[in-house]
Amino acid sequence: MKRIIIVLWVAIISSYADAANLANADSVLPISKLGSINFTNYPGKANTYRAILGYSQQEREIEAWYFAGETSNRAMIIGGVHGSELSAIEVARELIRQLQSGPRPYYSVIIIPCLFPDNAATAINNPALIGTVNNKGRYSATHTADPNRQMPALGRGFDYQRSTDYLGRLIEKENQLLLKAIDAFRPQRIVNLHAIRNIDFAGIYADPRTDSDGYALGYETDSSLAVDMAVYIQLQKGVVPGNKLLTQPSSLYYKDPIAALRGSIQKRNLTGANLPGGKGHGVSLGGWASTAIADPICPDRNRPAIRLITVEFPGYKRPADYRDQTQRQMMQQQVSIYSNAIREIFLGNYYVEQPALSTFARN
Numbered sequence: 001m002k003r004i005i006i007v008l009w010v011a012i013i014s015s016y017a018d019a020a021n022l023a024n025a026d027s028v029l030p031i032s033k034l035g036s037i038n039f040t041n042y043p044g045k046a047n048t049y050r051a052i053l054g055y056s057q058q059e060r061e062i063e064a065w066y067f068a069g070e071t072s073n074r075a076m077i078i079g080g081v082h083g084s085e086l087s088a089i090e091v092a093r094e095l096i097r098q099l100q101s102g103p104r105p106y107y108s109v110i111i112i113p114c115l116f117p118d119n120a121a122t123a124i125n126n127p128a129l130i131g132t133v134n135n136k137g138r139y140s141a142t143h144t145a146d147p148n149r150q151m152p153a154l155g156r157g158f159d160y161q162r163s164t165d166y167l168g169r170l171i172e173k174e175n176q177l178l179l180k181a182i183d184a185f186r187p188q189r190i191v192n193l194h195a196i197r198n199i200d201f202a203g204i205y206a207d208p209r210t211d212s213d214g215y216a217l218g219y220e221t222d223s224s225l226a227v228d229m230a231v232y233i234q235l236q237k238g239v240v241p242g243n244k245l246l247t248q249p250s251s252l253y254y255k256d257p258i259a260a261l262r263g264s265i266q267k268r269n270l271t272g273a274n275l276p277g278g279k280g281h282g283v284s285l286g287g288w289a290s291t292a293i294a295d296p297i298c299p300d301r302n303r304p305a306i307r308l309i310t311v312e313f314p315g316y317k318r319p320a321d322y323r324d325q326t327q328r329q330m331m332q333q334q335v336s337i338y339s340n341a342i343r344e345i346f347l348g349n350y351y352v353e354q355p356a357l358s359t360f361a362r363n
């Protein structure tokens with residue numbers, strides 16, 4: 001079976017290798033195949049793919065870009081979980097541009113620049129409301145849960161039959177595609193790209209990892225990775241006030257419980273914002289990914305805790321949404337600096353998860 005898949009891939013890749021601009025080739029990369037490639041040993045020039053993870057509720061493409069790294073260590077970058085946070089989507093797109101022309105990163109990486117393209121379109125189509133408390137584009141509909149709060153129970157895998165979250169609500173299609181992509185690709189570290197209206201809290205944060213029962217695995221390296229990214233941003237004149245680098249360097253989001261000592265129970269914030277219908281409640285992507293899975297019902301979904309970095313970019317607006325030229329340039333610079341930090345530090349050879357798997361064929 002493994003051999004057949006690899007032969008099939010060689011055939012597919014060879015046909016794309018002829019394309020003048022491979023990076024722009026529309027190769028459909030089925031999610032089920034993401035886990036079957038041994039990326040480091042993969043032959044040929046074909047080390048960049050633009051793929052379609054699937055389609056949104058309004059039938060928009062959900063793009064995913066794959067860039068082969070120097071190693072088979074695996075990272076994932078997710079933008080547009082909140083469609084209203086347009087600047088965060090810009091950071092993801094800038095990162096794709098940088099990786100297209102720059103050297104290979106240490107990690108092999110999948111970038112999903114905009115997970116909820118319908119919601120981002122809603123935000124873009126209401127330009128006067130971008131960055132306002134109206135939050136246009138954050139939710140898919142009035143009664144749907146916060147897209148960042150639709151994960152399965154902590155320590156449990158995504159149930160493909162029921163497709164419900166921790167609170168029994170149907171997980172939106174876009175998040176289902178994300179969960180399947182995580183299952184197939186098995187990233188060891190994830191960046192969840194967001195933006196924040198109050199720029200005092202802009203910065204780089206890490207979720208504490210735990211075992212499947214919620215016991216802390218030790219926060220030191222997660223915290224160091226987040227702080228290193230923040231330091232990098234600050235040195236390039238980027239804005240990361242939430243990390244308090246000059247007073248008391250921190251990698252903990254201000255609303256999250258403090259990191260527990262290794263071996264003790266880690267408190268998690270499962271309530272989020274207190275909103276009508278409990279739509280702000282539920283397990284966040286950060287909490288779910290950073291908890292190991294040991295699932296008696298579907299043990300093939302078991303995995304270690306994933307290192308999870310949440311980026312909170314300053315302000316929701318894209319550079320083009322700012323009124324004057326100076327502001328636009330300044331914000332474009334912030335987008336580049338944040339993207340640089342992800343490429344250089346997060347995708348670099350820092351705090352590499354052990355053991356690194358030499359292959360992740362799952363057949």
Ligand SMILES: [Zn+2]
Pocket residue numbers: 082085148194195
């Ligand atoms: Zn957000």
